[in-house]
Amino acid sequence: MKIRGLGNNDFNCLPVVVEYGNAMSDESKKQYSSTFKVTAIPAFTDNYIWCLQKGQNAVVVDPGEAKPVFEYLESNELTLTGILVTHHHFDHVGGIDTLLHAFPNIPVFGPNNPKITSITQHLIEGDSIVLPEIDAKLSILETPGHTLDHIVYFDEQHLFCGDTLFSGGCGRMFEGTPPVFWHSLQKLMNLPSHLGVYCTHEYTQANLAFAQHVDPHNEALKTYSAWVDSKREADQITLPSSIAQELAINPFLRCDMDCNQDKAIANFARLRKQKDNF
Numbered sequence: 541m542k543i544r545g546l547g548n549n550d551f552n553c554l555p556v557v558v559e560y561g562n563a564m565s566d567e568s569k570k571q572y573s574s575t576f577k578v579t580a581i582p583a584f585t586d587n588y589i590w591c592l593q594k595g596q597n598a599v600v601v602d603p604g605e606a607k608p609v610f611e612y613l614e615s616n617e618l619t620l621t622g623i624l625v626t627h628h629h630f631d632h633v634g635g636i637d638t639l640l641h642a643f644p645n646i647p648v649f650g651p652n653n654p655k656i657t658s659i660t661q662h663l664i665e666g667d668s669i670v671l672p673e674i675d676a677k678l679s680i681l682e683t684p685g686h687t688l689d690h691i692v693y694f695d696e697q698h699l700f701c702g703d704t705l706f707s708g709g710c711g712r713m714f715e716g717t718p719p720v721f722w723h724s725l726q727k728l729m730n731l732p733s734h735l736g737v738y739c740t741h742e743y744t745q746a747n748l749a750f751a752q753h754v755d756p757h758n759e760a761l762k763t764y765s766a767w768v769d770s771k772r773e774a775d776q777i778t779l780p781s782s783i784a785q786e787l788a789i790n791p792f793l794r795c796d797m798d799c800n801q802d803k804a805i806a807n808f809a810r811l812r813k814q815k816d817n818f
C-alpha cells in the first residue's frame with residue numbers, strides 16, 4: 541500500500557521542496573483522481589475530523605473522538621477504510637482504538653512515534669500513500685514545531701495539516717523551536733497556492749483578531765475577517781482556507797516579508813510568543 545520515493549513528475553507544478561530519492565514504480569505512475577469528497581465532522585468543541593469519501597468508502601484524519609465518526613459513517617452508509625494521523629495529541633488520536641474495534645483490519649497511517657501505538661504504517665517525509673478505496677494518493681511532509689512528530693498529507697488539491705497551520709495562525713510551539721517551526725511553515729508556503737488548507741481547528745476568528753492587531757493595514761486581511769465574522773455569526777465553518785489566502789493574511793507566513801531568513805526566524809519567535817499571551 542505504501543510507495544516510497546515518489547517521483548518529482550507527480551506534481552509538475554510543485555517547486556522542489558523535498559528530494560524524492562527513487563525512480564517511480566509502475567504503481568506510483570498510476571493517476572489518482574483526487575475526486576474524493578471532503579466533509580468536516582465536528583468533534584469536541586472546535587475540532588474537525590476530516591472525512592475523505594468516495595462511493596461508500598471513507599478515510600478519516602485525526603479522529604480524536606470515535607462517536608461523531610460512527611454517527612457520520614452510519615448516517616451516510618459508509619465503511620471506514622483507513623485512518624490518517626498527523627501527531628500524537630489526544631484530540632487527534634483519542635478515537636482510533638474504538639474505531640479499530642469496529643473496523644479491525646484497516647491501515648492507520650501516521651508519524652513514527654511509539655506513543656501512538658495503533659499506527660500500522662509509519663511515514664516519513666517523501667513517502668506517499670495510496671488509498672485505493674477512495675482513489676487517492678497523498679504525499680507526506682514532516683512539519684515539526686507544534687510537536688516534533690507532526691506530519692502533513694497533501695495531493696494536487698488538498699493539504700491536511702493538523703495543528704501545524706491554521707487559518708490566520710499556526711499551532712502552539714509545544715515541542716519545537718522557532719527555526720524548526722519556521723522551516724516547517726516554509727515547506728507549506730512552497731506548496732501550490734491553490735491547495736485547500738484543511739486544518740484541525742475552528743480557530744480562524746480568534747486568529748484573525750490577533751492578525752489584525754499585528755498587521756492592521758492589510759486590506760486582504762480586513763476583507764477576509766469580515767467574511768469569517770459573517771460565517772461564524774451564522775455558525776458555519778470557515779474552512780478549508782487555501783495556501784494563497786494564508787500567504788496573504790496569515791502573519792505567521794509573512795515573517796519573511798522584506799527581510800532575510802535570520803530576521804524571519806526572529807520575527808516568528810516574537811510573533812508566536814506574542815500570540816501565546818494575546
Ligand SMILES: [Zn+2]
Pocket residue numbers: 627629686703
Ligand atoms: Zn496538537
